[in-house]
Amino acid sequence: MNIIKLQPIYLSPIWSGERLKKIRNLDKATGISREICCYKGLENKVLNPEYVNLTIGEILKKYPHEIMGNEFNSQLIRVAFMDAIQDLSLQVHPNSYYAQQIGDYEKSESWYILDAPDNAFIYAGTTTDNFDILKKAIEENKLLDYMNKVPVRKGDFILIPAGMAHAFGKNIFGIEIGSFGGITYRLYDFGRGRELDIQNGLSVLNPRLQPTITKHPKLQKNGITTGVNHPLFHVDVLDVNGSYSLFTNDQYHILTCVEGSFKIRYNEKTDFIKYTETILIPQCIKKYTLEGIGRSLVAYTNKVSS
Numbered sequence: 001m002n003i004i005k006l007q008p009i010y011l012s013p014i015w016s017g018e019r020l021k022k023i024r025n026l027d028k029a030t031g032i033s034r035e036i037c038c039y040k041g042l043e044n045k046v047l048n049p050e051y052v053n054l055t056i057g058e059i060l061k062k063y064p065h066e067i068m069g070n071e072f073n074s075q076l077i078r079v080a081f082m083d084a085i086q087d088l089s090l091q092v093h094p095n096s097y098y099a100q101q102i103g104d105y106e107k108s109e110s111w112y113i114l115d116a117p118d119n120a121f122i123y124a125g126t127t128t129d130n131f132d133i134l135k136k137a138i139e140e141n142k143l144l145d146y147m148n149k150v151p152v153r154k155g156d157f158i159l160i161p162a163g164m165a166h167a168f169g170k171n172i173f174g175i176e177i178g179s180f181g182g183i184t185y186r187l188y189d190f191g192r193g194r195e196l197d198i199q200n201g202l203s204v205l206n207p208r209l210q211p212t213i214t215k216h217p218k219l220q221k222n223g224i225t226t227g228v229n230h231p232l233f234h235v236d237v238l239d240v241n242g243s244y245s246l247f248t249n250d251q252y253h254i255l256t257c258v259e260g261s262f263k264i265r266y267n268e269k270t271d272f273i274k275y276t277e278t279i280l281i282p283q284c285i286k287k288y289t290l291e292g293i294g295r296s297l298v299a300y301t302n303k304v305s306s
Contacts, residue, residue: 001066003264003271003288004280006044006056009034014192017083019115019173023276035278036079036254039182056280069250069283075105075180077233077254077299079278082111082176088168090123090143090188094204095162099181108162109178110228110235112297113152114258116172123147123167124160124211134207138198143188148210155216157227157237163206175256177299179232219259219295227297236298238290245289246298253281253300260294 008024016031024033036056037044043055051059056076064072082088093107111122125148126134137143147165152158152172160166160178165187168174185201186194214227220239227235238244240262246253261274266281266288273279273296281288290296 001063001282001284002048002050002269003266003285004051004056004059004067004282005047006036006278006280007047009037009042009044015084015086015088015170017085017171017173020081020083031083033081034078035081035256036076036280038074038076039078039180042182063282066284067252067280067282069252071251071301076252076280077301078109078176078178078180079254079256079299080176081174081276082168083173084168084170087123087170087190089186089190089192089194090147090165090167091184091186092165092201092205093162093181093185094183095206098204099183102183104183105181106162106179106232107181107183108230108232109160109176110230111158111160111168112175112177112227112235112258113154113156114173114175115154116152116169120153120169120172121149121151122158122169122172123165124150124158125164125166125209126207129207131205131207134205135202138187138202141188150211150213153215153217155218157214157216157235159212159228159230161209161230163204164209164211165205166211175258175297177228177233177235177254177256177297179230224298229302231302234300234302238296238298240290240296241293243289243291245287247287248281248283248285250283251300252283253298255279255281256297256299258295258297260292262290262292262294262296265289265291
C-alpha cells in the first residue's frame with residue numbers, strides 16, 4: 001500500500017484569513033482546511049489514482065488492517081489548518097462520557113502555532129474553578145471576564161482537553177490535531193449573533209482544566225520531541241536536517257509538514273511532502289525516511305492508554 005493523500009475540505013467562516021488562500025492559491029478567504037477527517041458527512045476524498053472516487057472512510061472499511069492494524073475503528077485523528085483574523089467563539093467540547101451518550105466521540109484537540117504576531121494570544125481555561133460563578137457569567141454573556149488569555153508564538157503547541165472552555169485567537173495561523181469527535185457547544189461569540197448552546201455547554205464544562213503548552217521556537221539539527229500527549233493521541237515535533245527514519249510500530253501515522261519540504265522514501269518508493277501538506281501513512285508501511293530540511297508533525301494514536 002502507498003502513502004495516502006487526501007483532498008482538503010475548505011471552509012470560509014466569518015473569521016477567515018488570507019494566508020491559506022495565498023498558500024493554496026484559492027479563490028476566496030479560507031479559515032479552515034480539513035486535511036484529515038473521517039467524521040460523518042465530512043470525509044475527505046482520496047487523491048491516490050488507485051482509490052479514485054473513494055472517501056477516506058471507504059478505504060478504511062476496505063483496508064482496515066493495512067491502514068489501522070489491530071486498532072481499527074471508524075475514525076482517524078483529525079487534522080485541520082485554521083487561519084483566523086478574528087477571535088473564534090468561546091466553546092467547549094464533550095469528553096468520552098458525555099459524547100457516548102449522544103452517539104459521538106470525545107473531542108479533545110491541540111493547536112500548533114505556525115504564525116502569529118507578537119501580541120497574539122488564545123483563550124484557554126478559566127481563572128476560577130467555581131462553577132456557579134462561571135454559570136452566571138455564561139448566562140449573562142460575560143464569560144470573557146473569566147477566561148485565561150494565554151500568549152502564543154510560532155512553534156508553541158497547546159493541548160486543549162475536552163471540557164475546557166477555549167477560543168483560537170485572532171491573527172493566528174495554526175494547525176489543529178485532535179481526537180475523533182465533532183461536537184462543539186458555543187458559549188460566547190463576541191457579538192456576532194450566531195446561535196449559542198449554553199445548556200449543553202454547561203453540562204460538559206470542567207472549570208478545573210487548564211491548557212498544557214510546549215515550546216518549539218527553532219529548528220533543531222535533527223531530532224524528535226513531544227509536542228502534545230493525550231490519552232487518545234500523541235503528536236511529535238520532528239526536525240530534520242539531512243535525513244531521519246521513523247517506524248510506524250503497527251499503527252498509522254499522520255504527517256504534516258509545517259516548515260520546509262521533504263522527500264519520503266519507503267518500501268523502495270519515493271514520494272514528496274511540502275509546506276502545509278498532510279499525508280496518511282498506513283501501518284503496513286513499517287519504516288519511512290524523510291530527506292530534506294524542515295519540520296513535520298507526526299501524529300498517532302496513544303497506545304499507552306488504549
